[in-house]
C-alpha cells in the first residue's frame with residue numbers, strides 16, 4: 001500500500017479495512033526518494049500496530065533496484081538502496097523486507113546470482129532483527145528467482161543466511177510453472193525439499209491475469225484470474241501456510257481491498 005499520507009495514516013487505513021497487517025514500500029517504488037517520519041508519527045504508528053495486534057509487517061524494496069545487474073550505476077544504486085533500506089526498516093521495527101532478486105539482463109544466471117550475493121553481503125551486518133525475504137518471481141525476461149533452486153543458491157551464498165527468508169507470491173509461482181491449482185501439496189513439498197518450509201515467512205496473495213507457466217507477471221484481484229477463487233482459498237487455509245502473514249497486491253484501491261478482504265473472510269468462514 002502507498003504511504004503517501006504517512007505511515008500512521010496507512011496503519012489507520014489497515015484498521016478501517018479490517019485487515020491485521022500491512023506491506024509498505026521502503027521508499028518510492030519507482031524511484032529513489034523516501035520520507036523520514038517524525039517521532040510523533042512513529043509513536044502513533046507503533047501505538048496503532050500494537051493496540052490492533054498487527055501481524056508481522058513487511059516492507060517492499062523499490063522495483064527500480066536490480067542487484068543482479070552488471071551495469072555499474074545500476075548496481076551501485078541497488079547496493080545503496082538495499083543497505084539503507086534494511087537499516088531504515090530495521091530501525092522502524094518492521095519485521096521483514098522483501099525484494100525482487102533481480103534480472104541478469106544477459107550476463108547469465110550464475111553471474112547474476114553472484115552479484116546479488118555480494119550486494120546482500122555489503123548490506124546485511126548480521127546484527128539486524130529484520131529478516132530479508134527473497135521473492136519468488138514469474139521469470140519474465142531475465143528475472144532470477146523463478147525457481148526455488150535459484151533462491152536457494154542466493155541464500156546459501158551469503159555470509160548471513162540466518163537473516164534470509166522467502167516470500168512466496170501466488171501469482172508469480174503460478175506464472176513460473178508451479179501448479180498451485182492442481183497440485184498445491186506437490187508444490188509445497190518441492191519448496192520444502194529445496195528450501196525448507198521453515199524459510200517461508202510471507203505470502204503475496206494475488207490472482208494471475210496470465211495463464212499457467214506463461215512467465216508473465218500480471219496480478220489480478222482474488223478470484224478474477226487464472227488461479228481462481230477455489231485454489232486461492234485452498235492456499236490461504238493450507239495447514240502449512242495458514243499461520244503466515246498474507247499480503248494482497250491486487251489492482252484495487254483501499255475501498256476495493258476492504259471488500260476483497262471481506263469476500264475472502266466470507267469464503268473461508270471467518271465472518
Ligand SMILES: [Zn+2]
Nearest residue numbers: 060099100135
Ligand atoms: Zn514484489
